[in-house]
Amino acid sequence: MRPLYGEIALVLGDDDALRVYSYVAENAKAVGEYRRRAEQALAPTIEVDDLLAMADVARQALDLLRALRLYELALPRLDDDAHTAAIIANIGLVQREVERFEEALASLQRALAIKERVYGTEHHEVASTLSNLGKVQSDLGRFEEALASLQRALAIKERVHGTEHHEVASTLTNLGKVQSDLGRLSDAESSARRALAIFQTQLPTNHPHTTTARRLLAGLGAARGEVLLNITDDDGPAGTDASGGIPNRPTPPPRHPRNISMTSNTVPRHSAGAGRAGS
Helix, strand or coil, X not given: CHHHHHHHHHHHCHHHHHHHHHHHHHHHHHXXXXXXXXXXXXXXXXXXXXXXXXXXXXXXXXXXXXXXXXXXXXXXXXXXXXXXXXXXXXXHHHHHHCCCXXXXXXXXXXXXXXXXXXXXXXXXXXXXXXXXXXXXXXXXXXXXXXXXXXXXXXXXXXXXXXXXXXXXXXXXXXXXXXXXXXXXXXXXXXXXHHHHHHHHHHCCCCCHHHXXXXXXXXXXXXXXXXXXXXXXXXXXXXXXXCCCCCCCCCCCCCCCCCCCCCCCXXXXXXXXXXXXXXX
16 A cells, blocks of 8 residues: 555645545455455355355465455355365465464364365375474474474375375475474485485476475585585575475465475365355
């Protein structure tokens, strides 16, 4: 809104501009509240697929609170556990993006329990949620819990995808960061080196995931007063993170430099006219 204030001030002067700007800002809040109430009232008449599509669009546009609201409106109408778990997990991802970490933790733990019941304990969907859970635990400073979640996710991904898959490398990078936070620098270096080796065989040199692993390894060396890897200016400062190039997910604002970006849960679409079901 500040650019708008500047334009008004050029025409009216600062005093009048402040009054007009305040009026516009207040009405913008009112419009947002009206939209929220309208969506809530109309939700029962909107197909659940359309609610989910609206939530996805809002998330792509980084209108995260609206995306969260729309996911929550769709949730009670999902009629099977797989859909329910996927949406609860997506709610957890958005809650993390808006820094509601405790809520994100609860959502991801709930999604994990459902996925384990639906898919079994060794499925890639379980590994995906474990990875995201580990990131939230890391955000909260619960590093031992994050370590356990990421190690379990890694073991599942290695069994499902093989040891040289990029999903394995992504988890290794996040695991290395948590190991670093715990002061386990040798383990962190081993994880970072292995992640980088996988990324370098599968992704371009300047891919965000490759850059993230390089910067983690360089940062670990700097922490020990060693040069483990030379980085270029394009890599950015050692010890920071790049946003991940995950398909079908917007690049988030740079709020969480800890981890490679989270993957969204792919939700199989309902058939037209799906009825309301309990959560």
